[in-house]
Each structure stands twice: as C-alpha cells, then as structure tokens.
Amino acid sequence: LKEHFYSFKLSELSRVRSKYTLTLMKLWNANAIGKLTNTTIKGSLNEWESWFLGSDKDGKQRTMSAGVFKRDVLKKAEMELQSLYPDVQLFLTTKKQGVKVVGYELDIVRLKTHLRL
Structure with a gap:
C-alpha cells in the first residue's frame, strides 16, 4: 500500500465497519486506474497476510x-x-501449488449502472 496512492471521502469511510473492509478498499483504490474501477489484486499468501x-x-x-x-x-x-x-462483484481465486495455498487473486468488477435522464 505504501507504493500506491489512495484517498476516500469521509462519507465512504463512515459506512465501513470492519478494518478488513477498509484494507480491501485501500487495496482496490490503490490498484485501480481511476477511482474504484475494475481491477485485479494479486499477491502471495504472505503479501495478503501482511496487507x-x-x-x-x-x-x-x-x-x-x-x-x-x-x-x-x-x-x-x-x-x-x-x-x-x-x-x-468480487471474484476471489485461490492460487495453489498442489494442495498448499500460495496466494490469492481478487478481481473486482464494477457493473455498469443505467443512467437516468
């Protein structure tokens, strides 16, 4: 997270109840191109635990x-x-070598919403 920039509005942060959700939001924002767009977060098990x-x-x-x-x-x-x-929508993939978990890959997809005129 130190290598990437992220920011949130206070109204977004006030709705978060879990420290894990806040960390996931930081990862999403830091890895997305633009504000909370589609992104993929990849890392080893040690990296995920560290984050x-x-x-x-x-x-x-x-x-x-x-x-x-x-x-x-x-x-x-x-x-x-x-x-x-x-x-x-979030798609979590567990990366394995044999039966041992070695990492995770999380795809975050923002669905297109219909614009009201």
Missing part, C-alpha cells in the same frame, strides 16, 4: 492458516464491500 494482518509490536508478521484467513478476513471484507457497493 490485512500487519505485524505485532516486535515487528514479526502475523499469520493464520490459509483457510481461516480466507473465511475470517477475506470473505468478511468481501461481504461488507458488496453491501457498501451493490454495483460491485
């Missing part, structure tokens, strides 16, 4: 099992983001 969980006070990266991370962090953020932006 969402950070590190403890000793500087050691926090971790959790891939299944628990997906269920408790990614799915929770995905559900809240979809409730905040009904015109958005």
Whole structure:
C-alpha cells in the first residue's frame, strides 16, 4: 500500500465497519486506474497476510492458516464491500501449488449502472 496512492471521502469511510473492509478498499483504490474501477489484486499468501494482518509490536508478521484467513478476513471484507457497493462483484481465486495455498487473486468488477435522464 505504501507504493500506491489512495484517498476516500469521509462519507465512504463512515459506512465501513470492519478494518478488513477498509484494507480491501485501500487495496482496490490503490490498484485501480481511476477511482474504484475494475481491477485485479494479486499477491502471495504472505503479501495478503501482511496487507490485512500487519505485524505485532516486535515487528514479526502475523499469520493464520490459509483457510481461516480466507473465511475470517477475506470473505468478511468481501461481504461488507458488496453491501457498501451493490454495483460491485468480487471474484476471489485461490492460487495453489498442489494442495498448499500460495496466494490469492481478487478481481473486482464494477457493473455498469443505467443512467437516468
């Protein structure tokens, strides 16, 4: 996130309830070309954990099992983001080497809304 710029309006941030959703919004905004457009966020399991969980006070990266991370962090953020932006669809792909999870790819697609005249 340090390498990319992002910004939000206060009205957007006031609706967010989860720190994981806020992190997902930051990732979306930082990786999108323009304001919250279609984008793909790719990363290794370690990168995703770093983005969402950070590190403890000793500087050691926090971790959790891939299944628990997906269920408790990614799915929770995905559900809240979809409730905040009904015109958005998220497609989460788990990247594996054999049976071991090595990363995730998240496609965020903003559906076209009809313009009222």
